Amino acid sequence: MGLSTLDITIVLAYLAGIFVLAQWVSREKAGHAKDAKDYFLAGKALPWWAIGASLIAANISAEQIIGMSGSGYALGLAIASYEWMAAATLLIVGKFFLPVFLRNRIHTMPQFLQERYGNRIRILMAVFWLGLYVFVNLTSILWLGSLAISQVSGLDQMTALVALALFALAYQIYGGLKAVALTDIVQVTLLVLGGLLLVGITLDQLSGGAGLWAGFERLRAEAPGHFHMILSPENPFYKDLPGISVLIGGMWIMNLSYWGFNQYIIQRALAAKDIAEAQKGVLFAAFLKLLMPVIVVVPGLAAVLLAPDLERPDQAYPAMMSLLPTGVLGLVFAALIAAIVSSLASMTNSISTIFTLDFYSHGRDHGQRQIVRTGRIVAVVAMGIAILTARPLLGSFDQAFQYIQEYTGFFTPGIVVIFLLGLFWKRANEAGALAAALGSFVLSIVLKLAWPALPFIDRVGLVFLLALVLAVGVSLAAPHVPEKDVIQTRDVDYRTDAVFNTGAVAVLAILAALYALFW
Numbered sequence: 046m047g048l049s050t051l052d053i054t055i056v057l058a059y060l061a062g063i064f065v066l067a068q069w070v071s072r073e074k075a076g077h078a079k080d081a082k083d084y085f086l087a088g089k090a091l092p093w094w095a096i097g098a099s100l101i102a103a104n105i106s107a108e109q110i111i112g113m114s115g116s117g118y119a120l121g122l123a124i125a126s127y128e129w130m131a132a133a134t135l136l137i138v139g140k141f142f143l144p145v146f147l148r149n150r151i152h153t154m155p156q157f158l159q160e161r162y163g164n165r166i167r168i169l170m171a172v173f174w175l176g177l178y179v180f181v182n183l184t185s186i187l188w189l190g191s192l193a194i195s196q197v198s199g200l201d202q203m204t205a206l207v208a209l210a211l212f213a214l215a216y217q218i219y220g221g222l223k224a225v226a227l228t229d230i231v232q233v234t235l236l237v238l239g240g241l242l243l244v245g246i247t248l249d250q251l252s253g254g255a256g257l258w259a260g261f262e263r264l265r266a267e268a269p270g271h272f273h274m275i276l277s278p279e280n281p282f283y284k285d286l287p288g289i290s291v292l293i294g295g296m297w298i299m300n301l302s303y304w305g306f307n308q309y310i311i312q313r314a315l316a317a318k319d320i321a322e323a324q325k326g327v328l329f330a331a332f333l334k335l336l337m338p339v340i341v342v343v344p345g346l347a348a349v350l351l352a353p354d355l356e357r358p359d360q361a362y363p364a365m366m367s368l369l370p371t372g373v374l375g376l377v378f379a380a381l382i383a384a385i386v387s388s389l390a391s392m393t394n395s396i397s398t399i400f401t402l403d404f405y406s407h408g409r410d411h412g413q414r415q416i417v418r419t420g421r422i423v424a425v426v427a428m429g430i431a432i433l434t435a436r437p438l439l440g441s442f443d444q445a446f447q448y449i450q451e452y453t454g455f456f457t458p459g460i461v462v463i464f465l466l467g468l469f470w471k472r473a474n475e476a477g478a479l480a481a482a483l484g485s486f487v488l489s490i491v492l493k494l495a496w497p498a499l500p501f502i503d504r505v506g507l508v509f510l511l512a513l514v515l516a517v518g519v520s521l522a523a524p525h526v527p528e529k530d531v532i533q534t535r536d537v538d539y540r541t542d543a544v545f546n547t548g549a550v551a552v553l554a555i556l557a558a559l560y561a562l563f564w
Contacts, residue, residue, distance in 0.1 A: 048198055052375030059235065059379040063228055063386070064216045070227040071220025080413035081406070084221035084420055085398045086152060086316040095226045096326025099313045099391070100135075101333045102229035105236060106388035107381060108189035110341050114365075115358035117345025120282040121271030122563055125338035126291050129556055132334040134300035136549045138314075139327035142305045144537045145468050147320050154308045154464075155403040161467040161532045162475040169482060170463075171403045173456065174308060178396045180438065181453060182309065183431040186392060188439040190385035196363045197378055207432060209382075213389035214428050218421050222398075225390045226313055232383040233333070239380025240340030242373055247347040247365050260347075268349045274563045287500040292560075295458075295505030302457045306464045309395040324541055328548040335555055389428075397424040454501065458509035459485025462516050467532070470517075475529065477520030484515045 048056070073079060082089055091099075116124035151157045154174070159167035191206035198205070217224040248260030265272055275291065276283050287294075304310055317323035348361035355364060369377055397420040405423075406416050462481040466473035488508045492499060499507075541549075 048375065048378065049371045051372050052378060055372065055375030056379045056382065059383065060212065063231060063383070064212075066231065067216040067220060067224040067228050071224045079221070079417050081402070081416045081420075083223065084417045085394070085402060086312075087221070087223040087226055089316055090318045091226055091313065091316045091322070091326070092318070093322045093325035093329060094230060096313045096317055096323060097329025097333065098233040099226040099229040099387075100310060100327065100330040101337070102232045102236070102384070102387035103225075103310060103313070103391035104388075105337065105341070105384050106186050106190060107193040107385045108185060110240075110381065110384060111189070111193055111359050111362045113338075113341040114345035114348075114362040115360070117271070117342035118348050118355070118361035119345075119358040120276070120280075120285065121268075121273065122338070122342060122346065123274050123276050123282070123286050123291075125342050126274060126286065126296065128334050128337040128341075129559060130292075130296055131300050131304060132331040132552050133556060134297070134304045135327045135331040135334065136552060137301070138305045138311075139324040139545065140541055140549075141539060142464075142468065143314055143323050143327070144320055144539055145532070145534055146311070146315060147317070147323060148534075148537050149532050152315060153399055153402050154306055154311065155399060157467065157532070158463070158478070159403075161530055162463075162473075162478045163529045166463070166475055166478045166482065167403065169479070170460075171399055175396060175399055177453065178309060178392055178399075179427050179430055180434060183389070183392050183396070183427065184435040184438050186385065186388050187431050188435040190389070191435075193363070193381060193385070196360075197366060197381070203436070206435060209385060209389065210428050210432050213386045214393065214424060216386070217390040217394060218424055221417075221420065222312065222316055222394050225387065225394055226316065229387055232387040235376075235380045235383045237333075237336065237340065239377040239383075243365060243369065243377050244339060244343045244347075246369060246373065247344055247351060250368060251347060251350060264346055264350065268346065271346055271349060272563055274560055284498075284500045287503055290500065290503050290506070295502040295507075295509065298458055298461050298505050298509045299454065299502075301465075302461050306460055308399055309392055312395055312398060321542055321545075324545045328545055328552075331552045332548070335552065335559075393424045393428055396427045397421070454505050455486050455489035456482070457485070458489070458505055459483075459512050461509060462512045466513075466516055466520070468534070471527075471530065471534075472525065473516065473520045474523055474526060476523035477516040477518075480519040481512045481516035485509075485512045488512060 073083070087095075113124055113127070146157065149157070149160065151160075155167045155171040158170055187206055187210055190209055191202050194200060194205040194209070195202040216228075245257055248257040248264075249255075251260035251263050275288055276286050278288065290296075314323045314326060317326060344365040345358070345361040348355065348364055351368070352361065352364040355361060366374060366377055400423045401416060401420040405411070405419050411419075459481045462485070463478045466477065466481075485508055488511050489504065492504050492508060496504075
């Protein structure tokens with residue numbers, strides 16, 4: 046579509062501004078050198094607004110914006126369940142998971158597994174997460190992000206890929222999590238503002254200048270099949286979103302794993318200055334999640350009428366961007382880059398955190414300077430590996446990305462079983478946790494081969510139940526070794542303050558109204 050001089054100037058101003066801001070917020074007081082807590086946990090001092098904004102900035106990237114917009118174009122509003130159910134999941138994380146993690150001063154998810162079960166499950170899952178983050182998440186964000194930038198700007202994709210990687214690395218490598226989290230409020234503001242501008246302009250075009258609501262009403266009138274949250278079995282996309290199972294089945298498992306037990310996400314809440322601040326942060330993120338479908342799904346819905354002849358659904362978002370006037374295009378493009386860069390920086394910092402705290406410094410007496418230096422080196426190495434492997438792994442991303450998403454789900458049910466039992470059932474032991482981890486993988490493969498017609502989300506839910514039974518059975522059969530469990534839960538206070546309670550009721554009420562309206 047091409048960028049004007051004004052558009053390019055806006056994008057360059059954003060890049061320069063976010064880089065300067067990251068260095069400014071990362072500065073230390075005179076005489077104080079960064080230690081591991083500063084670099085990996087932002088000094089355990091993140092305020093609620095930084096936690097909430099950073100949770101969303103880490104979550105939303107190009108593949109989600111373009112992918113969900115494409116899904117909106119193809120199957121409709123039902124894809125918003127991924128966002129809206131995440132809002133409810135965040136309330137569960139804030140109410141029941143964070144009190145245990147913060148009471149026990151947990152810094153990484155492998156650390157929790159070590160203190161709850163033992164060393165073998167820690168090593169197994171730490172290796173799994175590092176492999177997943179480097180070879181799946183980091184590469185997919187880089188590849189699909191650079192593809193989006195290439196489509197919009199005309200820049201060569203590999204040039205865009207390397208530029209994205211180097212910038213994301215440069216702006217956060219000195220400050221670590223503090224640089225990421227304290228700039229994410231700007232990133233999210235830009236993402237929301239740019240997204241709402243795109244939605245507003247496309248809806249106004251649909252109405253012929255009669256206003257946004259008129260445009261939305263035209264959409265509902267002329268594409269009624271795209272406004273059902275619960276798909277019927279006759280729907281061609283039922284296998285992707287299998288009706289009522291979306292509300293009561295495997296999507297809960299995927300969301301709990303992603304928002305509750307994923308270092309890449311939960312690290313922001315672990316860096317809160319106290320539990321109340323962490324809970325307000327996830328509540329803020331839950332409200333932002335309610336807004337996300339407006340930003341990432343509605344452009345795809347609008348494209349159903351404005352660009353009905355697209356070759357592929359994932360062209361919907363770039364097609365709607367091509368309708369934007371000069372200046373506004375630069376702002377929306379900067380918002381897209383902000384989503385990519387913040388996700389890259391967050392992922393790199395989490396890789397660095399797990400490797401440095403769970404392998405390099407685990408059980409060893411290294412100086413603080415050396416730990417921070419190692420963290421920075423790991424960040425550079427991880428990004429370098431992602432640059433080199435992105436094309437080979439995701440060159441045919443239409444198949445490869447879907448493949449990665451599905452097969453990552455082979456492990457998700459076991460992860461949720463391990464953490465839920467670790468948090469709430471003291472009889473669970475390492476043998477049961479290992480059985481759940483390995484059983485989840487094996488059971489997922491068996492069910493996929495034996496029952497190929499079973500929707501992916503339903504398979505995740507079924508494997509979770511089977512892995513849960515397996516973990517409980519093995520835990521009861523194996524010797525109980527209580528001295529391995531040093532996680533304290535007896536004195537954990539699960540009570541939440543009035544702000545969280547009121548906000549949670551509001552989120553749930555809005556969700557109920559949305560599902561009732563678009564059932």
